Amino acid sequence: MTDCVIYTRVSSKEQEEGFSLEAQLDLLRKYALDNDLRIAQEHVEVESAKAPGRPVFDKMLDYLKVNPETILLVEKTDRLVRNLKDHITIEDLGISIHFVKEGTQYGPGAKSGDKFMQGIRVLMARQYIDNLGEEITKGMTKRAEAGKWSCTVPYGYRTNPETRSLEIVPEEAEAIRWLFDTYATGDYSLRQLCAEFRTKGFPWRYAKPLYPTRAHKMLNNPIYKGIIKWGDIVVRGEHEPIVATALWDKVQANIHQRSRPKASKHEFAYRGLIRCGHCGCLMTGSINKGHRYYKCSNARGKCNGNKYVREDVLTGTFTGHLQKISLPDTDRQLIVSAIKDFKRAEVDERDKERARVSKTATRLQTMVDTTYDDYLAGNIDRDTWQRAHQRHSEKLDQAKARIQRLDSGDASLYDHAERLINTAVSASEEFETGKPAKKRSILKAIVSNCTLTSGNLHHNYKKPFDIIAEGFNTSNWWSVSDSNRQPPACKAGALPLS
Ligand SMILES: [Zn+2]
Numbered sequence: 001m002t003d004c005v006i007y008t009r010v011s012s013k014e015q016e017e018g019f020s021l022e023a024q025l026d027l028l029r030k031y032a033l034d035n036d037l038r039i040a041q042e043h044v045e046v047e048s049a050k051a052p053g054r055p056v057f058d059k060m061l062d063y064l065k066v067n068p069e070t071i072l073l074v075e076k077t078d079r080l081v082r083n084l085k086d087h088i089t090i091e092d093l094g095i096s097i098h099f100v101k102e103g104t105q106y107g108p109g110a111k112s113g114d115k116f117m118q119g120i121r122v123l124m125a126r127q128y129i130d131n132l133g134e135e136i137t138k139g140m141t142k143r144a145e146a147g148k149w150s151c152t153v154p155y156g157y158r159t160n161p162e163t164r165s166l167e168i169v170p171e172e173a174e175a176i177r178w179l180f181d182t183y184a185t186g187d188y189s190l191r192q193l194c195a196e197f198r199t200k201g202f203p204w205r206y207a208k209p210l211y212p213t214r215a216h217k218m219l220n221n222p223i224y225k226g227i228i229k230w231g232d233i234v235v236r237g238e239h240e241p242i243v244a245t246a247l248w249d250k251v252q253a254n255i256h257q258r259s260r261p262k263a264s265k266h267e268f269a270y271r272g273l274i275r276c277g278h279c280g281c282l283m284t285g286s287i288n289k290g291h292r293y294y295k296c297s298n299a300r301g302k303c304n305g306n307k308y309v310r311e312d313v314l315t316g317t318f319t320g321h322l323q324k325i326s327l328p329d330t331d332r333q334l335i336v337s338a339i340k341d342f343k344r345a346e347v348d349e350r351d352k353e354r355a356r357v358s359k360t361a362t363r364l365q366t367m368v369d370t371t372y373d374d375y376l377a378g379n380i381d382r383d384t385w386q387r388a389h390q391r392h393s394e395k396l397d398q399a400k401a402r403i404q405r406l407d408s409g410d411a412s413l414y415d416h417a418e419r420l421i422n423t424a425v426s427a428s429e430e431f432e433t434g435k436p437a438k439k440r441s442i443l444k445a446i447v448s449n450c451t452l453t454s455g456n457l458h459h460n461y462k463k464p465f466d467i468i469a470e471g472f473n474t475s476n477w478w479s480v481s482d483s484n485r486q487p488p489a490c491k492a493g494a495l496p497l498s
Helices: 012-016 020-032 056-068 082-091 114-147 170-184 190-199 212-220 245-259 311-323 327-374 384-408 412-433 434-448 465-471
Strands: 002-013 037-047 071-074 094-100 104-106 157-159 165-170 227-230 233-236 274-276 283-288 291-296 447-454 454-459
Touching: 002 012, 002 020, 002 170, 020 037, 020 071, 037 056, 037 454, 056 082, 114 227, 114 233, 165 170, 170 190, 170 212, 170 245, 190 212, 212 245, 274 283, 291 311, 311 412, 311 434, 311 454, 327 384, 327 412, 412 434, 412 465, 434 447, 454 465
Parallel strands: 002 037, 002 071, 071 094, 274 447
Antiparallel strands: 094 104, 157 165, 227 233, 283 291, 447 454
16 A cells, blocks of 8 residues: 655635635545555645745655655645745655646656646746735735835834834934935035945944945935835825925935936947946946947946947847747647636636635525524524624625635736746747847846846846746756647546556
8 A cells, every 4th residue: 555645735814714724635535545545644734825934844845755655645736836946846856746636646757748737837836926925015005005104114214113103213314304405405426425424423224334326215215205105106104204395306306417317319228227247237338339338337436347248249148048938839839728727727616616605605694694683582692692693704704705805816817827928939039139128128027137247147037937947947847748748637636546
């Protein structure tokens, strides 16, 4: 008899909404029984998707490391892997995994088609977690709309531990006022302003002393005149301003006058996108003998790290990097059809879940009504009614919240994934032949943190393009060599063990 290990996971938020660990457990236990597997261990994890670390998961990994013959049973991919790193960790163990609900197996000897599908599921799991990030952003937007600050507390303020809102730190506020007053005179450049500031002995909370970029940011921050800006939202904050609006505006005028960009008749595709890897300054463009070049702006002092780099050389390098995420059309079709399959299965699943929760909600509503009738009829006393009422309505609220979440569900996630895949396919070609503005928009969508170090261009791929790029480099999991490549149908239920 083969041993198996069960792993179930639920986020604290899902649990609040009545998302059941028991249902996962039951499904997996039944699967083990049906397939003649002995359950060696059961691991149950409750966690938040963004929190670092999963203690139960780690413990399970330890067990599997010394018992590599054991089969791992999980409900669905998103229960097990949350990102590429998890995927690789699991893959390195070399164990077999059965995704019971998805009906697929993964591990040594898995069909390349299954491996490929696994890659897609990892992509989906990753998207799911990113989506949670958006939820957090939504929360911060709500706070901003209410005039509350929710980012790093700016210099000059601290958070009041009781009211959770910003309050002035008097000594720092004095420093802020000095900065605005002094700069408003128009006699100082940012560099001079910072130098003067450092001699004043104002309290300073950061490791690095005040430098022009930070001073510029501070002088530009409307928080000091009492305004909160978050994305497109601009509202009067509930905090006390440090400088008067008139002073703030005067400073703005000075900044713009000094830093007014010199009108450029040449359009540089990579202006503002690449930093010098030696000193961290932006690379600026120039034209020499009909060629476009980039060099370090030397804004932080003379820097000899990079020689002039020609624009067409950079274009060639970027094109090469973008090719890494360009999928052949056949792969794209396969992925898109797989995404559609997932979407259908997910919508199916969601409809079932919605029907189930709606039924629960109706039942709870009846219970709320009945106990009230019982109270009115004098069958139960006021206390009993109130206790019952509270108990049932809490559960009812949870069920309603769950329904709302299901309705606002992210089938759009799959549309998004599809769009991303299509972007990936055409990126390098459109980039190579596109006008400077097109080049810029493609780069902005796909890469971040571009730096040039001694002529070598480095960057990160933005999510989820990093998965595609790494997929080609590390384990080849997108490439399916079968001539007959068919994504497995994504159905509930399990495949028989081979
Ligand atoms: Zn430099």
